[in-house]
Amino acid sequence: MAPLVSFERITKRFGSFVAVDGLSLDIHEREFFALLGPSGCGKTTLLRMLAGFERPDEGRVLLAGEDISAVPSYRRPVNMMFQSYALFPHMTVAGNIAFGLKQDGLPKDEITRRVDEMLALVQLSQFAARKPDQLSGGQRQRVALARALAKQPEVLLLDEPLAALDRKLREETRFELKELQQRLSTTFVIVTHDQDEAMSLADRVAVMESGRIAQVGPPVEVYERPNSRWTAGFVGDVNLIEAQVAAVYPTFVSLERPGLKLRVATEAAVSPGMPAAVALRPEKVRISHEVPSEGAENGVAGVVSDIGYLGTVSVYKVRLDDGLVLKAAAMNLSAGAARTVNVKDRVWLSWAPEAGVLLTT
Amino acid sequence: MSATPKSHWTTRVAILAPYLWLVAFFLLPFAIVVKISLSQSVFAQPPYTPAFDFAEGWQGVKDFLAALSFSNYANVLIDPIYAWSYGKSFQVAVFSTAMLLVLGYPVAYAMARAPRRWQSVLVLLIVLPFWTSFLIRVYAWMIILQHDGLLNQVLKTLGLVDQPLTWLATDTAVYIGVVYSYLPFMVLPLYAALEKMDVTLLEAAADLGCPPWRAFLSITIPLSLPGIVAGSLLCFIPIMGEFVIPNLLGSSDTAMIGQILWDEFFGTRNWPAASALAVLLLLLLLPPIMIYRQREARALERSR
Numbered sequence: 001m002a003p004l005v006s007f008e009r010i011t012k013r014f015g016s017f018v019a020v021d022g023l024s025l026d027i028h029e030r031e032f033f034a035l036l037g038p039s040g041c042g043k044t045t046l047l048r049m050l051a052g053f054e055r056p057d058e059g060r061v062l063l064a065g066e067d068i069s070a071v072p073s074y075r076r077p078v079n080m081m082f083q084s085y086a087l088f089p090h091m092t093v094a095g096n097i098a099f100g101l102k103q104d105g106l107p108k109d110e111i112t113r114r115v116d117e118m119l120a121l122v123q124l125s126q127f128a129a130r131k132p133d134q135l136s137g138g139q140r141q142r143v144a145l146a147r148a149l150a151k152q153p154e155v156l157l158l159d160e161p162l163a164a165l166d167r168k169l170r171e172e173t174r175f176e177l178k179e180l181q182q183r184l185s186t187t188f189v190i191v192t193h194d195q196d197e198a199m200s201l202a203d204r205v206a207v208m209e210s211g212r213i214a215q216v217g218p219p220v221e222v223y224e225r226p227n228s229r230w231t232a233g234f235v236g237d238v239n240l241i242e243a244q245v246a247a248v249y250p251t252f253v254s255l256e257r258p259g260l261k262l263r264v265a266t267e268a269a270v271s272p273g274m275p276a277a278v279a280l281r282p283e284k285v286r287i288s289h290e291v292p293s294e295g296a297e298n299g300v301a302g303v304v305s306d307i308g309y310l311g312t313v314s315v316y317k318v319r320l321d322d323g324l325v326l327k328a329a330a331m332n333l334s335a336g337a338a339r340t341v342n343v344k345d346r347v348w349l350s351w352a353p354e355a356g357v358l359l360t361t
Numbered sequence: 362m363s364a365t366p367k368s369h370w371t372t373r374v375a376i377l378a379p380y381l382w383l384v385a386f387f388l389l390p391f392a393i394v395v396k397i398s399l400s401q402s403v404f405a406q407p408p409y410t411p412a413f414d415f416a417e418g419w420q421g422v423k424d425f426l427a428a429l430s431f432s433n434y435a436n437v438l439i440d441p442i443y444a445w446s447y448g449k450s451f452q453v454a455v456f457s458t459a460m461l462l463v464l465g466y467p468v469a470y471a472m473a474r475a476p477r478r479w480q481s482v483l484v485l486l487i488v489l490p491f492w493t494s495f496l497i498r499v500y501a502w503m504i505i506l507q508h509d510g511l512l513n514q515v516l517k518t519l520g521l522v523d524q525p526l527t528w529l530a531t532d533t534a535v536y537i538g539v540v541y542s543y544l545p546f547m548v549l550p551l552y553a554a555l556e557k558m559d560v561t562l563l564e565a566a567a568d569l570g571c572p573p574w575r576a577f578l579s580i581t582i583p584l585s586l587p588g589i590v591a592g593s594l595l596c597f598i599p600i601m602g603e604f605v606i607p608n609l610l611g612s613s614d615t616a617m618i619g620q621i622l623w624d625e626f627f628g629t630r631n632w633p634a635a636s637a638l639a640v641l642l643l644l645l646l647l648p649p650i651m652i653y654r655q656r657e658a659r660a661l662e663r664s665r
Contacts, residue, residue: 072567073567074568074570076569080565088566103570151570162412
């Protein structure tokens with residue numbers, strides 16, 4: 001299937017700063033796509049080029065196979081929900097939602113019908129006559145969403161849509177947004193710096209770093225099989241163990257660092273002597289007082305230096321004998337404050353060879 | 362606890378201060394003007410009667426009140442020269458305010474959209490003419506507009522006219538002088554309103570299918586309305602009473618009310634008639650000011 005949106009070798013500069021650097025990316029129809037990255041990585045610039053607020057210096061933007069690079073924003077069948085919401089302060093909620101429909105010269109009763117429909121969709125029917133400054137932050141966010149959806153865009157662009165909401169509301173709204181996208185089966189492209197948001201919402205995530213795409217894929221893939229130290233570190237919590245390749249076997253590689261031997265399941269093309277890193281998610285590391293059984297497991301001893309209690313899980317920082325600190329996360333399964341592992345305990349960490357990912361970049 | 366009554370006392374003084382200022386420098390002088398407007402003109406010092414005398418007690422007050430009359434107002438309303446002058450002032454004020462708006466809006470818009478580091482320089486440039494005395498600047502226009510002045514020389518050099526045109530002592534000269542002098546008072550409030558505007562709103566409008574010119578009409582203009590109203594009043598009100606510009610650049614047979622007032626006061630020394638003219642002018646200007654104040658109050662109410 002041909003992609004709905006295609007960025008083709010896009011470059012965008014602001015003075016001497018390269019915001020987007022020769023980037024190519026395809027977004028498919030009905031996909032919930034997330035652009036994830038730290039601030040300044042070019043994700044918002046990319047979104048603004050799709051909306052038509054910025055023109056690429058090089059490359060093309062295609063929508064349904066058509067080059068729209070030179071089409072002004074007011075003629076593009078995409079709509080954007082702004083981070084600041086950008087609601088028109090002198091218009092009512094209904095007036096804001098109707099604004100886009102009026103531009104198309106729709107008949108009055110058709111506009112009224114669409115506005116009522118949108119108000120019902122975001123549960124704001126009783127606020128139709130209010131001005132934006134008479135609404136709460138959450139309500140304003142929903143007006144902005146309704147306004148952007150009113151024209152039934154081919155692609156809905158969301159620029160940090162949940163950033164201005166407080167935590168609890170943000171989590172609720174996240175589920176509503178996901179549900180809405182599935183119900184409308186519209187293509188959503190969201191820009192966010194919040195990896196939880198990207199992971200929980202998107203069908204596919206593009207992790208961006210300084211104007212380029214570091215990795216694209218479904219959230220599970222990006223999380224479980226990061227392709228670089230940078231992605232592994234940006235998406236989620238990770239232990240990065242720097243080591244040297246000692247031996248290469250058909251299904252796994254063994255690595256060494258002073259005082260530590262590791263095995264990682266991989267089919268990556270590496271050769272002995274190469275420096276490499278093992279990315280290991282803390283929740284995949286078991287922590288125990290007992291020596292792990294010999295065999296397929298990786299095992300290493302250390303002293304607990306810190307315990308971070310996070311409610312559902314606790315994160316244990318364990319200092320190995322060579323000074324390396326590894327994190328292990330364990331569910332707090334037992335009730336009450338009882339904990340089997342305490343600070344200054346000498347413990348064993350163990351993990352399966354399949355738990356780690358071998359990274360060379 | 363001892364601090365509470367003290368802070369109470371200072372707060373009250375702080376609130377009272379502007380009111381005292383208004384009473385001392387606006388309300389009291391205005392009361393004197395109203396009183397003079399109800400008096401009769403005489404050749405004396407002061408040039409009106411009755412004069413208030415405390416020494417005669419209650420009877421004096423009664424005599425004083427009995428001597429006041431509205432005859433000056435009646436004269437102003439009967440003699441068509443006054444009505445004509447009010448009309449002339451109104452005409453000049455309306456047309457020049459409209460011209461100022463048309464001229465000032467693009468200037469203010471360009472300033473508000475200029476790079477941020479330039480904006481303070483641009484504001485300074487707008488305010489710069491104030492460094493020179495207002496009177497000198499109007500005199501300069503007299504020299505520019507005179508028969509062999511700069512304007513005619515430029516027009517002749519460009520081949521636009523064969524014979525020098527008459528500029529001075531015409532309505533055109535008055536309009537040129539007024540528009541030139543009041544432009545900063547129009548530009549600054551407009552700039553303040555436009556500069557506050559979130560440009561993301563224009564992006565949002567474009568995103569929703571609105572071309573730039575329509576976004577200007579449906580977003581920019583409505584959002585700069587407070588600036589438009591403030592700038593227009595700031596120009597309209599003083600232009601209504603303008604004296605210097607029509608006196609120096611205009612013709613004497615198309616006098617604005619400010620000139621008539623001046624003549625009554627200094628020429629014929631008819632203080633009561635001049636005062637009556639001043640009070641009527643103020644009454645004429647009161648409705649637009651009150652409408653503006655009401656709008657402001659409503660806007661404030663809404664934003665709460």
